Amino acid sequence: MDITIHRPDELTPSLRRAWHRAMDESPEYANPFLAPEFATGIGRYRGGTKVAVLHEDGEAVGFFPYERTALGVGRAVGLGLSDCQALVHRPGITWNARDLLAACGLSIFEFDHLVQEQRPFGPYVTGTFASPVIDVKPGDGTYPQWLRGTYPGLARTTLKKERRIGRDVGEVRFVFDERDPGMLRTLMRWKSAQYRRTGRMDRFSRPWIVGLVDHLFRVREDHFTGVLSVLYAGDRPVAAHFGPRSSTVLAAWFTAYDPELHYYSPGLMMHLRTAEAASRHGVTLVDLGRGDKEYKDWLKTRELRVGEGFAARPHPVATAHRLWRGPVRALRNTVNAHPRLREPADRFLKTVGTLRTSR
Incomplete structure (x- = not known):
């Protein structure tokens, strides 16, 4: 060798x-x-x-x-x-x-x-x-149908909150592959605030990490693409996620939401919408990453x-x-x-x- x-x-x-x-x-x-x-x-x-x-x-x-x-x-x-x-x-x-x-x-x-x-x-x-990981399978139905079939325990509560935010803020829509760099900046700003609010080290206070995420956002290859997903209520961004994907695996990396709308559980909505959309874009596995979090226990199919x-x-x-x-x-x-x-x-x-x- x-x-x-x-x-x-x-x-x-x-x-x-x-x-x-x-x-x-x-x-x-x-x-x-x-x-x-x-x-x-x-x-x-x-x-x-x-x-x-x-x-x-x-x-x-x-x-x-x-x-x-x-x-x-x-x-x-x-x-x-x-x-x-x-x-x-x-x-x-x-x-x-x-x-x-x-x-x-x-x-x-x-x-x-x-x-x-x-x-x-x-x-x-x-x-x-x-x-924890989520095994996702391609689905032909609508998002509510997928949610009820995949996560029946979460479907009723989540769909109810989505209807409520639709009435209170604006109609809910989801973009799996958002190419607006301004939205990436919004995500980093939300995430920095979350790090500070929870007493964690603010990764986005480090210029090299900001530069890395900016760079990966622009990579568009068959085996690697930086995917920015955004959940909107009307024209208002509610939650966002950025993570890399290969041809078959999407890595859950940075997820954050507008803290003013926390009572709608936008972070959970974001993860569910991302998993459903990933299945329609050729992904077979969503990797949630190491760590004990309640939402991971709810969403995982195996470890x-x-x-x-x-x-x-x-x-x-x-x-x-x-x-x-x-x-x-x-x-x-x-x-x-x-x-x-x-x-x-x-x-x-x-x-x-x-x-x-x-x-």
Whole structure:
């Protein structure tokens, strides 16, 4: 097995085709976060973004995107933003994790949404977590018919709220692939306000993330498209979602709504409308991403498993990085796994958010 290292923007058309072929041949690698277009987007804004290409008998058969620091610390490309991570390869290809790290010049590689099938990384997984998904099937009927058939428990309440907002604000309409960049800015503004209101780190306060989302919004390829979906009441935007999609998978990424209309449950309306529309546009799976949220329990049809951990070679830098990052991850996971800890933590963050937004 030969391994060559490239910047994402250096990949030739033939290498990108080989990467797409590997995605097509294995359903577990069909996620848009595993596409070369996502790695290229990250590479525009984060230095040290690389792709290791695995060659067998002169043919490119595997692709491993990662970020590398000057000290040889590696992380999954887009760590903290990506909801799916893996070495994408064609079926039947075998590889060794330590040999891969050595070829990449990495002493350690950190991941938090690793595809479960990545067995060479298996010994380095410190925990696995549920990642809810929605299996969607093409439907010929109307949205209300689809909703009643797919989510009978939610249909009555949701349709009632949609009728109410139609009377109070304006007729409800949904655009699956909105191309107005102004609406993308509205979504980011809503999401920033939500982050601050709930005491979370405001991702859109970071210019590189804003730039990345702007860039991905403009990508229109068969294996990767940035999809902005918007729910309107009359001419007023009510809720919006932006996420990448591959040929068959739509990733739920950034969803937000007009906080003045929260009593209509616009976020839930947004997710339901998006799933129904995605089925009419060739999507077979909506990936809701790792995390315990009530709406995910309502919407999911099943769960995938993703792993987090640190693949490492014997090296002082690897030891130091694991000692620094490991306890932080362990504390976060402990809090998230126990409602008695998670609920007070959420209340504390919301109190902090209230104080922050009131200033």
